[in-house]
Amino acid sequence: MTNQEVAQLLRAVAAAHQLKPGGANTRFRVIAYQRAADAAEHATSELKDVWEQGKLDTIPSFGSSIAGYLDELFKTGSVRHFKTIFAGLPPALFELLQVPGIGVKTAFKLTKKLGIKDASRAIEKLERAAREGKIRTIPGFGEDSEADIIRSIEEIKGRTGRMLLPYANQIADDVVSWLRKHPVVVRADPLGSLRRQVATVGDVDIAVASKKPQEVIEHFTKYPKKTRVLEAGGQTSSLVLPGGAQVDLMVQPPQSYGSLLQHFTGSKHHNIALREFALKHGMSLSEYGIRKIKNQKLKIKNFSSEEEFYKELGLAWIPPELREDAGEIEAALEGKLPKLIDIDNIRGDLHLHSSFPIKTSHDEGMDSFQKMVERAGELGYEYLGFSEHNPSQSGNTKKQILELLKKKKEAIEKINYSRGKSENKRIKKVFNGLEIDIKPDGGLAIPEEGFEFLDYAIVSVHSSFRQNKKEQTKRVITGLSHPKAKILGHPTTRRLNRREGIEFDWEQIFDFCKKHDKWLEINSWFDRLDLPDTLVREAVNHGVKMVINTDSHQLEHMEIMRYGVSVARRGWATETDIVNTWDWTKFSKAFSM
DNA sequence: GCCGTTTTCGGCCCGACTGTTTTCAGTCG
Numbered sequence: 001m002t003n004q005e006v007a008q009l010l011r012a013v014a015a016a017h018q019l020k021p022g023g024a025n026t027r028f029r030v031i032a033y034q035r036a037a038d039a040a041e042h043a044t045s046e047l048k049d050v051w052e053q054g055k056l057d058t059i060p061s062f063g064s065s066i067a068g069y070l071d072e073l074f075k076t077g078s079v080r081h082f083k084t085i086f087a088g089l090p091p092a093l094f095e096l097l098q099v100p101g102i103g104v105k106t107a108f109k110l111t112k113k114l115g116i117k118d119a120s121r122a123i124e125k126l127e128r129a130a131r132e133g134k135i136r137t138i139p140g141f142g143e144d145s146e147a148d149i150i151r152s153i154e155e156i157k158g159r160t161g162r163m164l165l166p167y168a169n170q171i172a173d174d175v176v177s178w179l180r181k182h183p184v185v186v187r188a189d190p191l192g193s194l195r196r197q198v199a200t201v202g203d204v205d206i207a208v209a210s211k212k213p214q215e216v217i218e219h220f221t222k223y224p225k226k227t228r229v230l231e232a233g234g235q236t237s238s239l240v241l242p243g244g245a246q247v248d249l250m251v252q253p254p255q256s257y258g259s260l261l262q263h264f265t266g267s268k269h270h271n272i273a274l275r276e277f278a279l280k281h282g283m284s285l286s287e288y289g290i291r292k293i294k295n296q297k298l299k300i301k302n303f304s305s306e307e308e309f310y311k312e313l314g315l316a317w318i319p320p321e322l323r324e325d326a327g328e329i330e331a332a333l334e335g336k337l338p339k340l341i342d343i344d345n346i347r348g349d350l351h352l353h354s355s356f357p358i359k360t361s362h363d364e365g366m367d368s369f370q371k372m373v374e375r376a377g378e379l380g381y382e383y384l385g386f387s388e389h390n391p392s393q394s395g396n397t398k399k400q401i402l403e404l405l406k407k408k409k410e411a412i413e414k415i416n417y418s419r420g421k422s423e424n425k426r427i428k429k430v431f432n433g434l435e436i437d438i439k440p441d442g443g444l445a446i447p448e449e450g451f452e453f454l455d456y457a458i459v460s461v462h463s464s465f466r467q468n469k470k471e472q473t474k475r476v477i478t479g480l481s482h483p484k485a486k487i488l489g490h491p492t493t494r495r496l497n498r499r500e501g502i503e504f505d506w507e508q509i510f511d512f513c514k515k516h517d518k519w520l521e522i523n524s525w526f527d528r529l530d531l532p533d534t535l536v537r538e539a540v541n542h543g544v545k546m547v548i549n550t551d552s553h554q555l556e557h558m559e560i561m562r563y564g565v566s567v568a569r570r571g572w573a574t575e576t577d578i579v580n581t582w583d584w585t586k587f588s589k590a591f592s593m
Numbered sequence: 594g595c596c597g598t599t600t601t602c603g604g605c606c607c608g609a610c611t612g613t614t615t616t617c618a619g620t621c622g
Contacts, residue, residue: 017594025594028595028605029594030594031605032595035594061594063595063596065595066595101611102620103620103621104620105618106619106620140612141612144611144613203622205622231609231610232610233609233611236610237610248622263607263608263622268622271622274606275606275607276605276606278606279605280597284606285606285607286607286608287608288608
């Protein structure tokens with residue numbers, strides 16, 4: 001039973017409760033189950049593990065009832081109480097909820113009137129009914145809602161999961177520059193999960209400051225690349241782009257733009273927590289500003305900047321990356337927000353793949369040492385490290401491998417020797433590293449004699465992802481135990497939208513890294529962003545050091561450092577935690593092996 | 594069903610947009 005499956009079950013219970021007659025109690029019970037589902041989905045450890053430790057009720061939103069039901073779930077595989085809740089409801093109902101625009105009430109009505117019962121192919125059956133014109137005949141539906149259902153189903157068919165952050169960035173840049181072409185647009189900014197720099201982005205959200213919202217909306221709906229306009233009201237509008245990406249727009253006058261930024265940046269959970277916090281202090285929040293509850297007639301107070309908005313609540317301004325309802329409001333209240341790192345703090349990159357012909361086991365880089373060193377200088381770095389993949393063990397003899405490693409060492413030494421004469425005098429040192437596969441048994445994929453040619457090794461898992469948690473933990477700790485192994489590369493090996501990360505016993509890994517001063521990598525690669533932000537936060541709490549690397553295979557990739565920095569920020573990391581923010585003096589001391 | 598710096602009872606975030614209505618329910622973020 002995965003967290004995702006638990007979340008799905010809780011969401012289904014919430015949906016089922018929505019169909020039950022009853023007053024306010026039912027309404028809030030629904031919300032309670034939805035919150036519990038969110039909590040399950042966002043939990044940083046496996047609920048089953050938490051359950052084994054008897055700590056389910058320590059998770060916020062899990063009270064005694066839900067914790068009790070989950071106890072039964074993990075023990076027996078099902079929950080009797082939930083079965084009675086689901087009694088009489090067609091399984092198809094929960095399938096139809098996947099269609100945007102269809103909620104519980106609508107789904108129930110549709111299953112009943114169309115006679116769709118089974119979960120399998122429920123959406124297919126709904127689509128057929130819609131295309132045959134059967135939906136418009138149901139009371140409460142019309143031709144428009146029937147057409148909407150068809151379009152929505154087409155869209156979920158073409159959907160390929162959430163967008164990667166850099167891709168969403170590109171879309172937003174394009175839409176924002178289109179918006180800025182219109183003279184009534186004072187400001188336009190991408191917000192939502194993009195501004196919070198979440199690894200994957202669902203919808204692209206954009207806010208505009210303007211005194212003429214109608215004209216902005218009209219201009220927005222004429223965006224040339226749209227495939228259709230989803231909605232267009234007085235101050236909000238949504239478009240769909242080719243590929244299914246959705247862009248949401250919200251417009252406000254400049255004097256309340258701060259409130260709008262705040263509202264539209266989210267996250268939803270942060271906003272809910274913030275409004276609850278405000279309510280306790282006699283204030284009510286919305287995207288328009290702050291209202292004192294005792295004085296209904298008092299006009300809403302506007303804010304042109306977010307800083308003022310948070311200040312009015314008695315809080316320090318909270319960086320968008322922290323707005324996930326993960327303790328940031330309490331920290332802001334107590335003045336204990338972390339001093340987050342910034343891209344300007346980065347002083348080196350230790351995971352670069354050059355084109356040096358080392359007959360690698362995986363993909364080679366495209367650019368030379370020299371070019372990459374120069375780029376590092378332009379980026380303001382003081383040090384960098386080349387870590388090509390280890391030479392292939394099947395394609396080379398042991399003797400050949402040692403020869404290749406020796407040659408590479410000599411080439412790097414030459415660069416270091418001639419470096420002083422180049423324009424990049426600020427580069428203090430180029431390190432000679434290697435990214436070495438951790439084999440399934442924990443062994444490292446070069447001969448022991450090869451290590452003497454290296455300054456350091458990044459050790460990474462590139463195969464056998466399916467070992468169980470215990471084996472993987474042992475494997476990685478064994479690999480990291482080599483004295484030259486300093487960094488665990490892309491630790492979970494996840495590829496966003498492609499495969500889940502490996503499961504480890506993180507307590508063990510963190511303890512090992514802390515004790516032996518090993519560093520965990522935050523890999524900036526587009527679909528990795530690994531360590532994931534939630535684990536960065538845990539590593540920070542354990543006092544484990546991390547290094548942000550790009551894993552560049554060509555010059556242009558060296559720019560993606562910013563996404564790794566975003567991951568670190570989302571994990572509450574400060575300069576103390578991230579070793580490549582350290583200046584040369586401090587870093588070189590820490591990096592000597 | 595959850596939760597606690599006014600509370601272990603009595604609250605629970607706030608508003609926009611749409612379609613099908615004729616004042617609103619449902620959905621979404």
